[in-house]
Amino acid sequence: MPKQGYHHGNLRQALVEAALELIRSKGPTGFTLSEAAKQAGVTPAAVYRHFEGREDLIAEAARQGYEIFADVMQYAYDKGQPSALAAFEATGRAYLAFARKYPGHYIAMFESGISVNRTPELAAVSMRARGVLEKAAEDLNQHIPAHKRPPASMFSAHIWAMSHGVVELFARNSPGTQSPFPPEDLLESAIGIYLRGLGLIDADSK
Structure with a gap:
């Protein structure tokens, strides 16, 4: 289910928050964009509307x-x-x-x-x-x-x-x-x- 930030149209920031949580738990290279998307409650394709890749x-x-x-x-x-x-x-x-x-x-x-x-x-x-x-x-x-x-x-x-x-x-x-x-x-x-x-x-x- 989409997170609250996404409901409010703030998907970009919701993805950043998801990434920060994953970075804390898995390290900067220990997660994928798909995991960040799942954490934010959106499809992987939605990530690319805001970021070119994980490094971005x-x-x-x-x-x-x-x-x-x-x-x-x-x-x-x-x-x-x-x-x-x-x-x-x-x-x-x-x-x-x-x-x-x-x-x-x-x-x-x-x-x-x-x-x-x-x-x-x-x-x-x-x-x-x-x-x-x-x-x-x-x-x-x-x-x-x-x-x-x-x-x-x-x-x-x-x-x-x-x-x-x-x-x-x-x-x-x-x-x-x-x-x-x-x-x-x-x-x-x-x-x-x-x-x-x-x-x-x-x-x-x-």
């Missing part, structure tokens, strides 16, 4: 995920103001929070193999999300002497990589991996060590 459907799920992600990151950055340090640390924590709350979107964005350059819309929103973290890094960078200052893009990339590593290894129940510490503590201590190395926080802080 996953790309839309990723785009919507980046929209949410960018908003979450911006909110965290704004909430941390006017302290550059608080704003920067908040964006790191927001990454972890997003991955936990929106696992289907997260997988579509970072684990599906879909390029952020697949569509102009996807590229633009992914740049907006990365831009928030780069702005937070640039703000904090101003507190480092110019001759010791890393590029803001490198600075933010390091934090992104740390956040992503904690999520992949310990926050999403990867098989065979279990940390004796909560993911939030791991990420906070890693960021603390990194910022201490740059001289941005005192050695006895954190």
Whole structure:
């Protein structure tokens, strides 16, 4: 029986929601368009009125995920103001929070193999999300002497990589991996060590 979204003429979004559910349970390559159509309560042929194939459907799920992600990151950055340090640390924590709350979107964005350059819309929103973290890094960078200052893009990339590593290894129940510490503590201590190395926080802080 068709789902409620389809009754209201929102088949495209119903298919995205179906894909997100399947991505969470089976992974980005573990389902077919026919399964997504069945989940949405329509025939497989109906899918092709909105998406060219499974990758096109996953790309839309990723785009919507980046929209949410960018908003979450911006909110965290704004909430941390006017302290550059608080704003920067908040964006790191927001990454972890997003991955936990929106696992289907997260997988579509970072684990599906879909390029952020697949569509102009996807590229633009992914740049907006990365831009928030780069702005937070640039703000904090101003507190480092110019001759010791890393590029803001490198600075933010390091934090992104740390956040992503904690999520992949310990926050999403990867098989065979279990940390004796909560993911939030791991990420906070890693960021603390990194910022201490740059001289941005005192050695006895954190």
